[in-house]
Amino acid sequence: MSKLKRLAGETVLYGLGSIVPRFLNFLLVPLHTNAFSPEQYGVLSKLLAYVAVLNVIFTFGMETAYFRFATKDGADEQKVFNLAQTVVVIISFVLSGALLLLAPSIAGIMDIAGHDDLVMWLAAIMFIDAVVAIPFARLRLKKKPLQFAVGKLTNIGLLMVLNFYFLKIAFNPSVGVGYVVLANLLANAFYLLFFARSLLSWRPVIDRSISPAMFSYAYPVMLTGLAGVTNEMFSRQTLDWWLPANFYANQTPARALGIFSACYKLAMLMNLTVQAFRYAAEPFFFSNAVDKNSPALFARVNHYFIIVCCVLLLGAGINLDILKYFLGNATYWEGVNIVPILLLAYLFLGVYYNLTVWFKLTDKTIYGTLITVGGAVVTIAANFLLIPTLGYLGSSIATLLCYFSMTVGCYLLGQKYYPIPYQVGKSMAYIIVTTAIVYATNSIIIPNFWVGTAVHGAIIVSFVLVVYLLEKNPFRQPAT
Structure with missing residues (x-):
């Protein structure tokens, strides 16, 4: 179990650098919902989606x-870093320059005509994010989760202070959501100082033998990521397109989008866990790939990951009466019924990330692109069919269908090219039972808030105890 314990420990530390900052960012939601109307919040959500x-x-x-090329036998890590950073800087410089030159036209397309400055600030944010992406990856590869956490926590601290200052002290309605964008830009500028040494060590270089191979490996990953983020963000745009004008009484599609986007934030609790685990697991998978026992190890990692996510699904899914207060303005509360569906969707997304190990280790990253594009097709079709009849509930179901289909597709292909003995039956049983408990519990109305909270707490404790009794023998297996 030593490797699993080390992975769990690193996940906790990466949680400090990813879950905690994003949770603190989540705490900004009440500040934003009280400062902006649902229509304005919808505009902000679309900007961040772009x-x-x-x-x-x-x-x-x-x-x-x-990760792939720096962990190969005999690899020169500094050279691989230089090669990867060179590609990222060139691409981000060209794209940022194009955004700056075309800012007026792009502002019109994004429905923020006259706010060219927002486009320029967004371009700068994306350039900084890209420039520090490989340095952050280097921290993960070199197993420096504490340094990773310090950088992320400092950034979110600055972001919270700037948001509070702009929205509570220096607020000007004419700037509006631009304050949130500006706060992000100023906070991200800190990363340039944080990674000054790493960035100064970079030497632009192109290697005729390695660069094409890295490029060929990376572009399917990029396409996979592009399709994946489309799956997540597409519903926010399609609500504007496909939601009937009078679907919600006295609400415009823009207002519905704002409510949906705010409630979507509650489901990010699961996504934060997924991201923290992913930061630790990706280098873990690569570094253990040569171990002959790695398939069994990867299967156990996935099983325990599902158990943790089921506990989170249960804890958040039956306590919506508490979570809704994080939305601040009560106007947004009407959409909280979508949260359990989105929590389950993100659980499957996390499982999908675990399953992707097969095509990353076999250099068949093109399959990742095909799977995720398939997910994008499911997203588009499901949103088109469900939004006109179910509103943003339909968008939530579309998200679940997308990630579930990607998980199934990745599993089936993976078992063909890189068999891993996943505990499919047992893991699915946990997911189904947990989902059933969530909906059964939510169907019982307990008028007294404190009594309801106590009952929900007892259900969670009982669930954890049952899981422990079922899993205690596997936990005591010999060290791996």
Whole structure:
């Protein structure tokens, strides 16, 4: 179990650098919802969605390529770092320059005409994010999760202070959501100082033998990421397109988008766990790939990951009456019924990330692209069919269908090219039972808040105890 314990420890430390900052960022939601109307919050959500999509192109899959090539036998880590960083800087410089030159036109396309400055600030944010992506990957490869955490925590600390200052002290309605963008830009500028030594050690270089191989490995990863972020962000745009004007009484599609986007934040609790685990697991998978027992090890990692996510699904899914207060403005509470669906969707996304180990280790990253593009097709079709009849509940179901289909597709292909003995039946049983408990519990209305909270707490404790009794023998297996 030593390797699993080390992975768990590193996940906790990466949690400090990813979950804690994102949770603190989540705490900004009440500040934003009280400062902006649902319509304005919807605009902010769309802007950040565009950034999420473009960030994937800016980094071009080079983080994963860096892990792969830096861990090969006889690899020169500094050289691989230089090669990966060179590609990222060139691509991000060209794209940022294009955004700056075309800012007026792009502002019009993004429905923020007259706010060219927002486009310029977003371009700068994405450039900085891209430039520090490989240095952050280097910290993960060299197993420096504490330094990783310090950088992330300092950034979010600055972001919270700047948000509070702009929205509570220096607020000007004419700037509006621009304050949030500006706060992100100023906070991200800190990363340039934090990674000054690493960035100064970089030497631009192109290697005729290695660079094409890295590029060939990375671009399917980029396409996979692009399709993946489309799966996550597409529903926010399609609500504007496909939601009937009078679907929600006295609400415009823009207002519905704002409510949906705010409630979506509650489901990020699962995504934060997934991301923290992913930061630790990706270098873990690569470094243990040559071990003859790695398939069994990877299967156990996935099983325990699912158990942890099921506990989180249960804890968050039956305590919506508490979570809704994190939304601040009660106007947004009406959408909390979508949260359990999105929590389950992110659970499957986390499982999918675990399953992707097969095509990353066999250099068949093109399959990742095909799987994720398939997920994007499911997303588009499901949103088109479900939004007109179910509103943002339909968007939530579409997200679940997308990630579930990607998980199934990745598993089936993986068992063909890189068989791993996953505990499919037992893991699925945990997921199904947990989901059933969530909906059964939520169907019982307990008028007294404190009594309801106590009952929900007892359910969670009982669930954890049962899981422990079922899993105690595997936990006591000999060290691996």
